[in-house]
Amino acid sequence: MSEHRIRLEWAREGAPFERNNYRREHRIIYAGGQAIDASAAPGYGGRESHVDPEQQLLGALSSCHMLTFLAVAANRGYVVDAYEDDAVAMLGRTDTGTTAITAATLRPRIRFAAPGAPAPEDLAKLHERAHRACFVANSLRTAVTIEPRAA
Numbered sequence: 294m295s296e297h298r299i300r301l302e303w304a305r306e307g308a309p310f311e312r313n314n315y316r317r318e319h320r321i322i323y324a325g326g327q328a329i330d331a332s333a334a335p336g337y338g339g340r341e342s343h344v345d346p347e348q349q350l351l352g353a354l355s356s357c358h359m360l361t362f363l364a365v366a367a368n369r370g371y372v373v374d375a376y377e378d379d380a381v382a383m384l385g386r387t388d389t390g391t392t393a394i395t396a397a398t399l400r401p402r403i404r405f406a407a408p409g410a411p412a413p414e415d416l417a418k419l420h421e422r423a424h425r426a427c428f429v430a431n432s433l434r435t436a437v438t439i440e441p442r443a444a
Contacts, residue, residue: 298324318343334384350394351382354437357429358399358420365422372406375444382435397437404444416441 303319317333318340333339334347344352355378366373378401385395401420405411411419420439424430430437 313338321349347382347384347394351380351397354382354397354427354429354433355380355399357427358423358439359401361427362401362403362419362423365419365426369419371409371411371419373403374406375402375404377402379442394433394435397433397435399437399439400442401439402442402444410444 300322301319302322303316305316308316317338319331320328321331322328330343331349332343332345334345335341337345339345359376359378363373363376378399380397380399382394382398383396384392387393387395403416410416420441424437424439
């Protein structure tokens, strides 16, 4: 298997630190050197200009599904020219009352090289296989719906 690392940096920088009054902005540095500015979601005192953890989770899920889909499609002889996803995640309460991402919907739009786009039922099977093999999806308890869109 493999190991994956990030570095997270946060500092108070002289700002207040008390109930509901502290900096939420932080930086996440990935192993390759890429970095993003992150924060809580705006509804939780964060900055809209920064990526929030819920968006990061949805991005990881969408990216994993796409990468797995591309592998499945290539293994079956399909040529993908473009892949887009307008994904959405819902924050809500679970049956036990905890707050969690309770649902995620991936809405991939895939353009295949002509000729050779799969029939709709074959496309659905490709997405099923990709979803079952996606490492991130396999790590979540959240219900994930995949709604392919026409290219």
